[in-house]
Amino acid sequence: xxxxxxxxxxxxxxxQMFLTMMARLNPLISILERGSSYRPLVELMGGRCIDVDLExxxxxxxxxxxxxxxxxSNDKLAFLKNLTRHMIGMNSPAADTSILDNLLTDAIVSTYxxxxxxxxxxxxxxNDLRQELETWRDESEVERVRDEAQLAAVKLREWxxxxxxxxxxxxxxxxxxxxxxxxxxxxGLTSDPxxxxxxxxxxxxxxxxxxxxxxxxxxxxxxxxxGLFSIRRCWRRRWNSFxxxxxxxxxxxGASARHWKILWGLRRSHxxxxxxx
Ligand SMILES: Nc1ncnc2c1ncn2[C@@H]1O[C@H](COP(=O)(O)OP(=O)(O)OP(=O)(O)O)[C@@H](O)[C@H]1O
Ligand SMILES: [Mg+2]
Numbered sequence: 001x002x003x004x005x006x007x008x009x010x011x012x013x014x015x016q017m018f019l020t021m022m023a024r025l026n027p028l029i030s031i032l033e034r035g036s037s038y039r040p041l042v043e044l045m046g047g048r049c050i051d052v053d054l055e056x057x058x059x060x061x062x063x064x065x066x067x068x069x070x071x072x073s074n075d076k077l078a079f080l081k082n083l084t085r086h087m088i089g090m091n092s093p094a095a096d097t098s099i100l101d102n103l104l105t106d107a108i109v110s111t112y113x114x115x116x117x118x119x120x121x122x123x124x125x126x127n128d129l130r131q132e133l134e135t136w137r138d139e140s141e142v143e144r145v146r147d148e149a150q151l152a153a154v155k156l157r158e159w160x161x162x163x164x165x166x167x168x169x170x171x172x173x174x175x176x177x178x179x180x181x182x183x184x185x186x187x188g189l190t191s192d193p194x195x196x197x198x199x200x201x202x203x204x205x206x207x208x209x210x211x212x213x214x215x216x217x218x219x220x221x222x223x224x225x226x227g228l229f230s231i232r233r234c235w236r237r238r239w240n241s242f243x244x245x246x247x248x249x250x251x252x253x254g255a256s257a258r259h260w261k262i263l264w265g266l267r268r269s270h271x272x273x274x275x276x277x
Pocket of ligand 1: 008
């Protein structure tokens with residue numbers, strides 16, 4: 001469902017009214033938004049509000065696997081590869097990134113394999129991928145591949161170790177996502193569009209994964225334009241002909257006969273104006 005209106009036109013009001021009506025079905029509801037307009041409703045429903053920012057201790061590790069699983073699915077590999085490309089700024093659709101794509105996918109698989117045997121922390125984080133890329137040796141021994149790997153490793157430094165973004169991207173998960181109502185406020189990330197969109201991709205993926213486990217109704221609502229952008233990117237491969245939020249909602253509904261999902265895409269033109277200024 002796509003709701004559009006001018007700023008102050010009642011989009012949030014209407015979305016909250018729908019959510020309240022659906023609450024009787026006891027669905028899983030995941031909200032990703034800038035600002036705290038959903039906080040009162042989510043608190044009223046006994047859900048969890050999570051302020052995602054660089055100062056907090058709240059982390060969702062993009063590398064997490066479903067309980068009991070030790071190897072990533074192809075979907076997970078594609079997601080991590082696309083996320084990594086986005087983080088290192090190699091996400092232009094026009095660029096020929098086939099070498100980088102292949103090498104990232106191989107390096108992500110190797111990273112999982114290497115970390116699986118690690119007793120204390122079998123699930124990797126981005127620093128493990130950075131280390132893998134730093135010493136990457138392609139079986140073809142093509143120099144260009146090694147160069148691309150090393151360049152990607154250098155670009156990943158910003159997101160790993162003790163760097164500013166590492167707290168969000170290079171730590172094991174601390175956020176509990178077992179509440180029916182979850183609200184992620186990403187207002188604290190708006191200083192850097194790449195940071196906000198990367199984190200929105202991770203949240204969207206984690207919410208999509210929680211929505212695909214077990215029975216029940218699922219609702220995911222992603223309203224910032226950055227959120228929509230992220231979803232487009234991370235689901236592009238999975239749903240090849242994805243062309244907009246309405247279509248994605250239809251596809252999501254069709255993905256499971258027992259479950260249904262509504263993606264409410266909301267564009268806040270004043271956000272874009274504020275960002276441009
Ligand atoms: N149908 C309605 N009845 C009564 N009040 C309403 C109705 N729709 C909206 N409002 C009130 O109008 C104000 C603005 O609504 P809302 O915050 O939903 O707008 P919005 O489209 O989400 O704005 P923004 O683009 O700034 O997020 C709020 O105070 C809300 O309570
Ligand atoms: Mg609103």
